[in-house]
Amino acid sequence: MTxxxxxxxxxxxxxxxLSASSAMAQNPNYAPGDIVLYFQQFGGxxxxxxxxxxxxxxxxxxxxxxxxxxIGSELSNGTTGxxxxxxxxxxxxxxxxxxxxxxTSLTTVTAGDVGRTxxxxxxxxxxxxxxxxxxxxxxxDSNGSMTSGAxxxxxxxxxxxxxxxxxxxxxxxxxSNIDIQNPFNILGSPTNSxxxxxxxxxxxxxxxxxxxxxxxxxxxxxxxxxILAATPGGVVDPGTIREGQFQGTFVIDQGGDVxxxxxxxxxxxxxxxxxxxxxxxxxxAMRRRRRVTx
Numbered sequence: 001m002t003x004x005x006x007x008x009x010x011x012x013x014x015x016x017x018l019s020a021s022s023a024m025a026q027n028p029n030y031a032p033g034d035i036v037l038y039f040q041q042f043g044g045x046x047x048x049x050x051x052x053x054x055x056x057x058x059x060x061x062x063x064x065x066x067x068x069x070x071i072g073s074e075l076s077n078g079t080t081g082x083x084x085x086x087x088x089x090x091x092x093x094x095x096x097x098x099x100x101x102x103x104t105s106l107t108t109v110t111a112g113d114v115g116r117t118x119x120x121x122x123x124x125x126x127x128x129x130x131x132x133x134x135x136x137x138x139x140x141d142s143n144g145s146m147t148s149g150a151x152x153x154x155x156x157x158x159x160x161x162x163x164x165x166x167x168x169x170x171x172x173x174x175x176s177n178i179d180i181q182n183p184f185n186i187l188g189s190p191t192n193s194x195x196x197x198x199x200x201x202x203x204x205x206x207x208x209x210x211x212x213x214x215x216x217x218x219x220x221x222x223x224x225x226x227i228l229a230a231t232p233g234g235v236v237d238p239g240t241i242r243e244g245q246f247q248g249t250f251v252i253d254q255g256g257d258v259x260x261x262x263x264x265x266x267x268x269x270x271x272x273x274x275x276x277x278x279x280x281x282x283x284x285a286m287r288r289r290r291r292v293t294x
Contacts, residue, residue, distance in 0.1 A: 058119075066216065120153075190202045
């Protein structure tokens with residue numbers, strides 16, 4: 001009888017532990033289909049990941065999204081990050097990736113995306129024009145590569161689901177999948193992201209500012225592409241199968257604030273500025289006249 005009671009107690013305790021473990025695996029700040037920005041350094045010992053939200057948000061927005069999230073403290077940490085001058089570090093690279101599922105169904109559509117719809121970054125080589133791509137768009141060569149890409153992005157991003165309860169994750173390269181899915185060659189250049197994108201989806205930082213983009217002081221800029229595995233009915237903005245569609249541009253400033261730019265910042269026309277200035281002068285004169293009269 002004593003043995004039975006003891007066995008029951010052990011099983012109950014194990015059940016509680018399993019339930020706690022399962023609960024820990026559910027990150028309320030991550031869901032399949034979210035876009036993850038990730039940072040890694042050639043020869044570095046840590047990686048940093050940041051969930052910036054659902055891919056559909058960036059797919060559907062028609063206006064700039066400013067200061068989505070901040071990753072400054074994680075990037076500037078000298079022990080687990082990349083140091084206070086991370087934005088001037090040429091060996092530091094960053095990318096963006098997301099996928100909702102690896103389903104091979106060509107008819108099931110969720111939130112306007114068919115299974116294996118890939119979202120990945122392209123390296124913006126110059127400032128260019130807000131709302132216009134300035135990178136080489138991706139084309140995936142086969143249906144099998146779409147499946148591989150989806151599986152590999154899930155393997156990388158799912159670490160946020162299983163290893164974190166917040167929107168960020170700092171990991172050593174020994175356990176992180178970021179360096180596995182985004183390898184470097186011996187010269188320190190990325191080579192083949194997610195075993196699908198030759199030349200890599202990563203962009204590098206370096207000395208000096210990238211410039212002002214969308215009204216934001218950018219230290220780096222990445223174009224975001226959406227790649228469809230199929231275009232059945234119900235898909236939002238259907239395009240050519242396996243050919244990247246430009247969605248907008250992620251930028252990050254020295255403080256680690258991330259923004260998404262899809263349109264130029266409106267600048268008042270000269271006539272409008274003149275009229276505004278004139279009204280201001282008139283209002284100022286009237287305030288001064290009231291003071292004198294009083």
